[in-house]
Amino acid sequence: MTNDLSRHLAAIQEEMTSRPKGLQEHTRRVAKEAIALAAFWDVDPARVELASWIHDLFRHLPREEQLRQAREVGIEPTPDDEVDPIVLHGPSAARAARYRFGISDDEVLQAVAAHTLGIPQMPQVAKILLLADKVEPAKRKKRPAMKAIRKLARRDLDLALLCWSDWSWYQARENRWVMHPESWQARDAWVREHHIDRGGPLSIAGAAVEYDN
Ligand SMILES: [Fe+2]
Numbered sequence: 001m002t003n004d005l006s007r008h009l010a011a012i013q014e015e016m017t018s019r020p021k022g023l024q025e026h027t028r029r030v031a032k033e034a035i036a037l038a039a040f041w042d043v044d045p046a047r048v049e050l051a052s053w054i055h056d057l058f059r060h061l062p063r064e065e066q067l068r069q070a071r072e073v074g075i076e077p078t079p080d081d082e083v084d085p086i087v088l089h090g091p092s093a094a095r096a097a098r099y100r101f102g103i104s105d106d107e108v109l110q111a112v113a114a115h116t117l118g119i120p121q122m123p124q125v126a127k128i129l130l131l132a133d134k135v136e137p138a139k140r141k142k143r144p145a146m147k148a149i150r151k152l153a154r155r156d157l158d159l160a161l162l163c164w165s166d167w168s169w170y171q172a173r174e175n176r177w178v179m180h181p182e183s184w185q186a187r188d189a190w191v192r193e194h195h196i197d198r199g200g201p202l203s204i205a206g207a208a209v210e211y212d213n
């Protein structure tokens with residue numbers, strides 16, 4: 001681990017000591033899960049570990065505080081964010097990591113910002129963090145479908161992401177939750193990519209789209 005990475009990791013870990021115990025434990029489990037997955041896919045485990053420790057820095061804040069925290073780090077929440085301001089905790093943590101802690105690894109910060117909703121083009125670090133966050137042991141216990149996603153993440157990271165996204169979409173439909181449009185955009189891109197990879201027809205959500213191979 002480079003000096004910068006270890007210095008930044010130590011600073012974030014120190015910051016996390018002031019967070020609720022449950023959140024600290026979740027973070028530790030995510031880091032362990034992410035490091036194992038990174039080793040499997042030959043991704044630098046130190047960068048993944050740093051992203052894991054940053055990702056939920058503000059997850060404990062209640063709704064109103066999420067909005068205040070976001071504005072404090074320079075994010076203006078959209079009306080879609082205001083429906084469920086908890087979605088802001090990743091972007092807020094990424095901003096704080098950059099401006100308060102001096103972390104400049106763009107892929108690490110993108111991973112942190114995207115770990116709740118996803119983004120169309122996910123760097124490897126982001127794929128690993130998002131999946132590790134969803135399949136860590138406590139989440140697998142609570143949601144048995146995550147066991148299959150975890151297995152799949154060792155065969156095909158993109159397919160695991162897509163399956164998680166489909167599962168989330170199904171949960172939202174079942175519970176009548178509003179799905180954030182960014183999450184839908186990410187899923188849409190992942191579906192297209194998957195179909196291009198498989199050479200299948202690109203017909204999603206009732207809309208025919210073109211592909212060129
Ligand atoms: Fe989170």
Ligand SMILES: [Fe+2]
Pocket residue numbers: 026030055056133
């Ligand atoms: Fe998390």
